[in-house]
Amino acid sequence: MDEAAVARLVPGLALALPRVPHRGRVGEVRATSAGSSLELHDFRAYQPGDDLRQVDWNAVARTGDLILRIRQDEVSPRVEVVLDGSRSMALSPRKAACAREVALLAAEVAARQGLSPTLMVAGARPERAQGNACRAALQVAEFDARDDLSASLGRLPPLRPCGLRVVVSDFLFEADLPALCSRLSRGASGLFLAQVLDAEDLDPSGGEGARLVDAESGAALEELLTEDVLAAYSRRFAEHQRGLRAAAMRARGTLVTAPASESLAALVAGPLRPLFLAGGGA
Amino acid sequence: MSFGFPWGLLALGALAPLVAAYFLRRRQKPVVVSALFLWRTPRPRAEAGPRFERFTREASLLLEALAVVAVALFLADVRLGETARTRHLVLVVDGSLSMSARGPDGVTVLEKARQEAARRVEEVDATLVTVLASGLAPRVLAGPEAEPSRALAALESFHAQGSDHDPMPTLIWAQELAGAARRVVFLTDVAPENAALVPESVRWMALGTGRDNVALVSAQRRDEGNTATVTLRVARFGAGPQEVEARVRAQPGPGAKQGTERVERVRLPDEGTATVRLTFQGAGEVEVSLPDDALPEDGRVRLPPAPLRPVAVGIAEGLAAPERQAVERFLAVAPEVEKGASTGETLLIGPRGTDARVTVGAAGTLRTFLGPFFSEKGHPLLDDVQLAGVRWTAGDNPPGRPLVTAGEAVLVSEEEGGRVHLNVDLTRSNVQRVTAWPVLLGNVVREARRTREGFPRRQLTLGEPLPVVTVPGARYTLVGPEGRRPVFGAGAVDLPPPSGPGRYVLERDGDEVDTAEVLALDARESDLRGRGAVDVAAREAGDDEEHGAPGRARWPLVLLLAALVADFYVTRRV
Structure with a gap:
């Protein structure tokens, strides 16, 4: 995790809060x-x-x-950052680092913005941290859950009403996506699904692999990565993305997809622009 | 379960690379992906779950191994239950020397017979094979009812070196061994003389070719003192060369420093034989060879030293002067006789009334006969004994079986133990002055020689019975190329003709007594002119031939197909 890059970006960014009243402690944002x-x-x-x-x-x-x-009331709304702790998030070191950086950036920007950031790591052992402890929690966070986010949410403390919820995950699992998005948006004024994807997730290189192993379940599949197979993967991936985006929209959320291969600055200026507004104002 | 073609089980060797490939694939580094579900086709029914996926490789391996086993079973012609019914084929191979003759292509008839035997086994799809070799004494080469591969292997190591013989006893025996299937194939090199006499279930397959041939038809060696005399008879069968070179090589004997080699040019008559006689001094083993032709085996012989074993003859005390003079006059000119020896094997000639082996003399009332003389026809002691013009004065009849009589007088008699009595008074007879006398005594000496321990003849040709003389009370063993066998019986015993050439040793209680050489010579086998190729079908088919032999079992193919489909299902693509 490149904390320096996060630190460089934080001063110039602000979270895109929804334009509806918020709840929270006394602060600067109109409350409900x-x-x-x-x-x-x-x-x-x-x-x-x-x-x-x-x-x-x-x-x-x-x-x-x-x-x-x-x-x-004028309140300081809560910001919840939920980080997917499944093993697929550590598919590559870059993907894991990118996920940590996005989560840290959201927490840091929220704190600088005067909001109350809460970090929840949905790993094999759920973690919860607030305020300045978010950084330390992210440094030691492990991507070790053998199940996907929809399953690991059950191990987390109940999601509380908040102003903004940012969920960092790859969202590459088979689940009832509308139901998941609905659950994630419950009690939150705004929802961002920050999807961090490895280059191999987006565009598998193929090679001579003949035994594909699921990062989380360990299930294996015998497959030669031919052009046809790769094309079939791309079709199914695009279909999955469409379904996820539709589910997020129905839950009044926003899906932003961050390729891990890009630097954090490029992501903020590009795919993550809906979440991180330039200017640093609240 | 049985296998019609066990070699097909070699296909099981494919399991080794299959398992090796399995473990190599296991060691292949797996590719970890974030979302396996994006790689496979969604299935309408519920997934079996990770457990099933984990064992996909193992299931695939098992199914592929099952497919290999199915292929091996099919190739091996597996038979279960009803289909495991045996099909018995009896192969009879002519064991005579002419089967070793080469055709124009240089291939021996026996080799063709081997190939034909393999074809017959394959064609009949035999599960059990018995191989017999015909000969004067039929032999079982493989079986009864051996595995086809073992039977054919036994045929590979068989050498046909037997003498001319009648194959019918072997064929009848083969027909009995074949049982109800009655499938007998006789592989030979000549057409049957009378096809009607061939047993009805025998298929007669002649694979020979008519060839010209030059052969030794006999070879004899005599060793007298330091001189070895080798007598050869060479015959030409067909339009062969008018002259051949006989190469005779004598190895150095015990006292000689070097051997001798001679090349004799032998002119061959159109019919009949040419005789060659050679002498060598201090010769050890003598090798004779003719130029290679269609049957090289009958042009080579090895003649080991065959020293003369003279018969020791003694004259007992008390023999009257006329009888003694007559006997000594014979002994002076008789060959292979050692006079005056006094060993246990001495042929003792004495006066009448003694226990000598041969008694000469007359006692009692003397009567003179001019004829007619009546002889025991065919008795070996009387071979060529002509008594015409003889005046024979005899006394009282001696004991024993009469061999020559005149009126009621017994002139010559023989007792059970072999004692011979010559009832003759030589002072009044002229027997000793006619040729009958040396011939009669010569016959006596010959019979004495025949009853000596050992082999009466040192060189025999193929097909001749092997005479041997044993002494009562001792245990004898005959050691030959085919192994050891005990010799039963005492006295002169005619052993069956040896099935093959070679050196035969007679042992008494483990000690070597005598040796004889059986030479690979047989004039009838050397005559290859009448050989030919013919296929005479059996007149009577076997039981299951009428219904047709069942084909290979199909169920291994079904098993193979099922295994392949299942493997395809298990390892199918997304």
Whole structure:
């Protein structure tokens, strides 16, 4: 993991937060809850127990009814970064490093943005870290899960409502993708699926391989990597990607695909641009 | 389970590279991929899971091994149950010397017979084969009911060196061995003299070729003192050369420093034989060879030294002067006789009334006969004994079986133990003055020689019975090219003709007594003019030939197909 590259990029980036109210601790982003900010959110009739300071006395004068001003809270929304810890993420050292870098960049940018980053590593032994501990957690994170993300999510602590959820994975597994995306988007105002793919995932080189072994399950398949077989793989991969993108859209999420072969700077300027906005402003 | 062609099991050797390839593939570095499901075709039914996938290679190996086994079983013509029914073929190979004759292509008839035998076995699809060699005494070369490969292998090592013989006893025996299948093939080099006499289930296949030939028809050697006399008879059969060179090489004997080699040019008459006589001094073994022709075997002989064994003759005390003079006059000119020896084997001639082997003299009332004389016809003691013009004075009849009589008088008699009595008074007879006397005594000496321990004849040709004389009370063994065999019986025994040429040694209680050489000579076998090729079918077919021989079992092919399909299914592509 090239932490220096991450550190160079963080100052100039900001996470693309959704334009809907957020939840979170007191902060700078409008919350979904009523609070004490200056921005008016709504009016309603007074109920016993309400804060009398919020009574709109002008309205009382006009109408004779006790009308209460409801103002929105200003909160610091949570950002959850979920890193897939399955073995396929370590297909190559570059893929593993790229996944760590994207997760770290999201956490670091969120922290700099004043948000509360939480990192969850869905490995064989789930890890959870917050704030500055995210970096250390990513440094020791292992891609050792023998199952895919949809299965390893069950081992994680429950996903909590958050402002933005970034899921870093290769999403190369057989699962009910709409259901998975729906689950990942639950409780999150915004969802980004950051798909990190190795060069061999995108474009298998073939060679003389005759025994293909699944990185996670260990299942084997006898196959000579001929041109026809490679073409068939490309067709199925493209179909899988279409299905994943559609599932993400239905869950109001965004799929960004990051080829691990490219540098992090190139990824931020390219495929990851929807997630990382240039400018560093919140 | 049985195999019609066991060599087909060699196909099992393909298992070795198959297993080797399996382990080599196992050692091949696997390619790890992120998503295996993208590489294979989605299956409508549920996957068997990783466990199944893990054993794909092993299942493929087993199926491929099964396919190899199926191929091997098919090639080996496996038979189970009903199909394992045996098919017995009896092959009879002519064991006579003429089977070693070369054709114009240089191939011996025996080699052609071997090839034909292999073809017969293949054609009949025989599962059991018996191979007999015909001869004066038929021999079993393989079997009864041996595996075809073993039977053919036994035929490979067989050498036909027997004498001329009638093959019918062998063919009848073969027909009995063949059983119900009655499949007998006789491989020879000459057409049957009368096809009607051939047993009905015998297929007679002659593979010979008419050839001209020059051969030795007899070879004799006599050793007298230091001189060896070799007598050869050479015959030409057909339009051969008018003259041949006989090369005679004598190895140095015990006292000689070097051997001798002579080349004799022998003129061959159109019919009959040419005789060559050579003498050598201090010769050891003598080798005679004629130029190679269609049958080289009958042009080569080896003659070991055959020293004369003179008969020791003694004259007992008490023999009257006329009888003694007559006997001594004979002994003075008789060949191979050693007078005066006194060993245990001495032929003792004595007066009447003694226990001498031969008694001469008359006692009692003397009577003189001029004839007619009646002789025991065919008795060896009386061979060529002509009594015409003889005046024979005899006394009382001696004991024993009468051999020559005149009226009621017994002139010559022989007892059970071989004692011979000459009832003659030589003072009143003229027997000793006519040729009958030396001939009669010569016959007596010859019979004495014949009853000596050992081989009466040192050189024999093929097909001759092997005479041997043994002494009662001792254990004898005959050692020849075919091994050792005990000799039963005492006295003069005629052993069956040896089946092949070579040196035969008679041993008494482990000690060598005498040797004889059987020469590969047989004039009837050397005459190759009447040989030819003919195929006389059997007049009566075997039981299962009528129904046709079953073909190879098909189920190994079905097994092979199933294994290949299953292997294709297991290892099929995405």
